[in-house]
Amino acid sequence: MAKTLGPEPLPAAKLSAQVKAEDFTFTTSAELRESGWIGQDRALGAIRMAAEMRHGDFNAFVLGNPGSGRRRMTRAILSEAAMNRPRPADWVYVNNFGAPHKPVAIKLPAGMGTAFRKAMEDLIDELANDIPALFDSEDYQTRRRGIEQSYSEEHEAEMSKVFEQARARDVAILRTPMGFTVVGTRDGEVMTPEKRRSLSDDEQAAIDAAVDETEQELAAALKAVPGREKQHRREVEDLNYAMATGGVDVAIRTLREAFSGIRAVQDYLDAVRGDLIENAEIFLVREDGAEAGPFPVATTRHYAKPRFQRYTVNVIVAQDGDGATGAPVIEEELPTLANLIGRIEFASEMGALVTNFTMIKPGALHRANGGFLILDARQVLSEPLAWDALKRCLRTREIAIYSPAERFSLISTVSLAPDPVPLDLRVIMVGERIFYYLLAALDPDFTQLFKLEADFNDHIAVSADGPAAYAAMIAGIARDGGLRPLDPPAMAWVFHESHRMTDDAGRLSLGLDHLSDLLREADFWAGAEGRDVIGAGAVEKAVSEREFRAGRLRELGADAILRETLMIDTDGARVGQINALSVLEIGGTRFGRPSRLTARTRLGTGKVVDIERETELGGPIHSKGMLILQGYLAAAYATDAPMSLWASLVFEQSYGGVDGDSASAAELLALISSLSDTPIDQSLAITGSVNQFGDIQAIGGVNEKIEGFFDICAARGLTGRQGVLIPAANVKHLSLRLRVIEAVEAGQFRILPMRSIADGIEALTGFVAGERGEDGVYPEGSVNRRTEDRLRAFAEKRKAFGRLGKEAKADV
Known part of the structure; x- marks a missing residue:
């Protein structure tokens, strides 16, 4: 190598944030x-707006990564806003005496739901004592005896008249197990058949006529008995009704006064009054089911007995607590359909499923009504029918209770259709960004119901x-x-x-x-x-x-390199071979690892073979990077000649998938090394992507990549030449471990920032990359000139082969 070229190594001060x-x-x-x-001003502002906005469809979706404190901050803001809101109403379900399968929902002022239930309990207990006492009173007994005596006297007078007329005709009326029998008499004795046959025909005819006349009078008297008994029962019922009415009205008057300003309660008490008067006899039944007259068995709480269940008040929302203020803030951790909108429970009786209004249970929407409901988006979307039910409630602004079995007609048992409860609350959904964007793209209702996004940084x-x-x-x-x-x-x-x-x-x-x-x-x-x-x-x-706890896989990979099972060079130089860096992320742990990337080139038709892609181990982004570097080759070298290259690229000893474009700069440099026959310094590793103009672009995981190669070099012994080439755009991302910084500071390791592919060529080869002169030619001896000359040679050979082929065909 002629001389050291390329970018200047970064000083230690540039390798991490300078916080002291x-x-x-x-x-x-x-x-x-x-x-x-x-x-978090952006996100917190959106949550505050959701908390204070009064329009119903301004629900909010809190999006961001888990662990950002988004739920805690959301809860704090909503709790503060809830303190300034009025306490919401209580809600109860009561019996619909006209249509028991349609329970009635009643809205009560905050804190009065439990009071209303207690008042109804006291009413029933009071009547359970008062009504038997009324029917045991001297007044009732006297009036009842009067009715009974009147009936008895009238009946006896009628029958006495028939019996007297019968005696006057010498006829006797006998009572038998089968009813009454009329027979003739003689001298006060019943006439036997023998005596009758001893009479003359005229005497027998007279007796028969007397018997017939008496039977007709007896039949007429007996025929009047049902009407008389009916009248008797009516008089007794009127007496009972009058007594029950007086007792019920007295008992219920206090309850009416306590809830005088609530129309729904007054209507319900009217229905209760009518049912109590009509069914006053349920207060006169013994525990064994036998009629007890006016003497019910004493008990501590009559209200709890099954026959009084129709008068129960089912409190589903109660704003209890002395001195409690503000609206509720509810977090539902398991937002199933039943936990959201409530449910109707069933009990098994004689092999059948039965239910009533007391088995209606509230959901999170009931408990949060008038306040705020916090839900986890992932949980809501993963529960069957939960998201659909939530949207329906928000859209209709009421809570209608139904079950999945009803929705899909899976059971055919008698159920209830409770009154829906009006809904007024703010829903805050918390979830990752992917859920927000998918819902916004795929569900047209989402953006209509969740108009606010609180995006946490x-x-x-x-x-x-x-x-x-x-x-x-x-x-x-x-x-x-x-x-x-x-x-x-x-x-x-x-x-x-x-x-x-x-x-x-x-x-x-x-x-x-x-x-x-x-x-x-x-x-x-x-x-x-x-x-x-x-x-x-x-x-x-x-x-x-x-790092030690999560370092087993990292250590196994490093050990494989140090024992030369995986072939990675950290010194020397080789043509067409380069150390590329990648990041592995497993179970939340990231670590860098070097890989050997090799390139081979020869004469061809302009094809660059990506072995990773050909074997379906390369991902789409990696394939994109390959196509970009091909574009750079085609535009940077021998632009006036056809691309006559065949090249292959591969990550050696890589047996898994490869994706990302962070190795595209390494792949391009390996190709240039092979084409120019210029060795690459193996003491350096490289990471970075390249565009079609040869600029080096930022990549991810730069810290882990540097440390991965550094640890291998440190284990083999630092020489001072070793280092890593990174994109200059990644310098601001450096936050390296102290061991790397100390090695750089001691001159034992280098971090080299690249801005262009030329920086990488010069740092890795030690030769000038070369720029085109005014004549359009790269300088003699530069790596780019060697590369272009090689490609032109390939083109000439390809052209020559083409001529030979034509001549051979002409000779034939």
């Missing part, structure tokens, strides 16, 4: 006070005002978690890790869960060392232990 302990003025983070949530730009606000946030996380405070060096370490989480030295992570986990692990190690404050050593220990 001296940047913080506190002694420990306990001195800091969190000033609020930082970096994943990171925040480093403020020109300094790190004070972010440090206060870290202090708040430690304080809320009951952790030890941090000293300034530890805070600097946390900042470094936060930059690394974002893969950007200019941004800090807002992944509160990840930061909290780091602090808790550091607190554990600080405690193990017996310290009262989390120091830099504890944070460093937490980071190293986390």
